[in-house]
Amino acid sequence: MNLQLNIDALLLGKHHQLDDILGLSEQVLEPQLRVSDEHCLRHFSFSEDVVKRIENLYFSADAVFVLLPEAPLEEAKGEAYQALLALAPALEKATKVYLFPYGRSAMQLALRQALKLFEQQKISTIQLVAYHQDERLQANAAESESPSVASQCFIAASLQPAKKGFTIPWASYEVQTPDKSVEATVSALIQRYRQQCGESLTQCYLPSALNTELMDAWLNAYQQFQDCVGSRSQVIFADARVGDLGVCSGLYNLCHLFMHYQREKHAGVSFQLDISDKTYRSAMMLAWVA
Numbered sequence: 001m002n003l004q005l006n007i008d009a010l011l012l013g014k015h016h017q018l019d020d021i022l023g024l025s026e027q028v029l030e031p032q033l034r035v036s037d038e039h040c041l042r043h044f045s046f047s048e049d050v051v052k053r054i055e056n057l058y059f060s061a062d063a064v065f066v067l068l069p070e071a072p073l074e075e076a077k078g079e080a081y082q083a084l085l086a087l088a089p090a091l092e093k094a095t096k097v098y099l100f101p102y103g104r105s106a107m108q109l110a111l112r113q114a115l116k117l118f119e120q121q122k123i124s125t126i127q128l129v130a131y132h133q134d135e136r137l138q139a140n141a142a143e144s145e146s147p148s149v150a151s152q153c154f155i156a157a158s159l160q161p162a163k164k165g166f167t168i169p170w171a172s173y174e175v176q177t178p179d180k181s182v183e184a185t186v187s188a189l190i191q192r193y194r195q196q197c198g199e200s201l202t203q204c205y206l207p208s209a210l211n212t213e214l215m216d217a218w219l220n221a222y223q224q225f226q227d228c229v230g231s232r233s234q235v236i237f238a239d240a241r242v243g244d245l246g247v248c249s250g251l252y253n254l255c256h257l258f259m260h261y262q263r264e265k266h267a268g269v270s271f272q273l274d275i276s277d278k279t280y281r282s283a284m285m286l287a288w289v290a
Helices: 048-055 073-078 079-086 089-093 103-119 180-198 212-225 246-262
Strands: 003-011 030-036 037-046 061-069 097-100 126-133 151-161 164-175 203-205 234-236 269-275 278-290
Touching: 003 048, 003 089, 003 246, 030 103, 037 103, 048 079, 061 103, 061 246, 073 079, 073 097, 097 103, 103 126, 103 151, 103 164, 103 246, 103 269, 126 246, 151 246, 164 180, 164 212, 164 246, 180 212, 180 269, 180 278, 212 246, 212 269, 246 278
Parallel strands: 037 151, 061 097, 061 126, 203 234, 203 269
Antiparallel strands: 003 151, 003 164, 030 037, 126 151, 164 278, 269 278
16 A cells, blocks of 8 residues: 655744755754753754644544654553643544554554554544654753753644555564563564565664664664665664654654655665664565655
8 A cells, every 4th residue: 555645744943844854955953052050952942933833733634643652541641642732722623533652663553553544444544643842841841961952843744545655565563571672672673574575775764862772772783684784775864963853753754754755865665663762663664656
């Protein structure tokens, strides 16, 4: 099945121009600077104009898939989802709302459900919605000495079956359990890809805005990927220019990938790896059908 993605809103801090945020223009995204006492914070924070854009959004798809930070469902309903409703009040009027509290892996797990619903012909359009606010930007947050960029991001994108667009020939995920290391779960995904698919990759979307443990784990596992990633493969760290987008990161990468295919800046086969903070590791292979 081929899927079309229409980006209804992609907002990062005060930025709202799609080409700028996705690296399709020459514009360099410069984070704002906040200095207090001896601390300096680089950040992308929403402006009043951006907040109004979100408040004025409508959610008219047959179903809305809300991507949420990793948490038990009831906890996600009570905190992250309520924060999103406060930002986008029209979401309360959506006909069907599904919650996916799986952190950075939420987008890929939501796509699995979307494909099932499309194949069953139960619905024709799905809107994916994600909101991330770095905890350092929240009211009364403690000062942090972290040098990383603190980001605030909102994405809404509509998905529907189409004659041309992207297709997902292969996808899989792993759930972290106490008896497994992070490296073992990522290695299992890569080995499964090599065994079940094994195509050479033209683009490889990998995460870089992770803590040291998660980064070391996938870097070690990545060594098994050598026969699929060659000298002509492009390794893309899309989050390197925008900071950690948390639950928005998977959907941001999908938007980045889709628009680069559409503008003929990508070709061949792509691979996307998403890793949540605690439990979920997901991977998928994507291709473009013109």
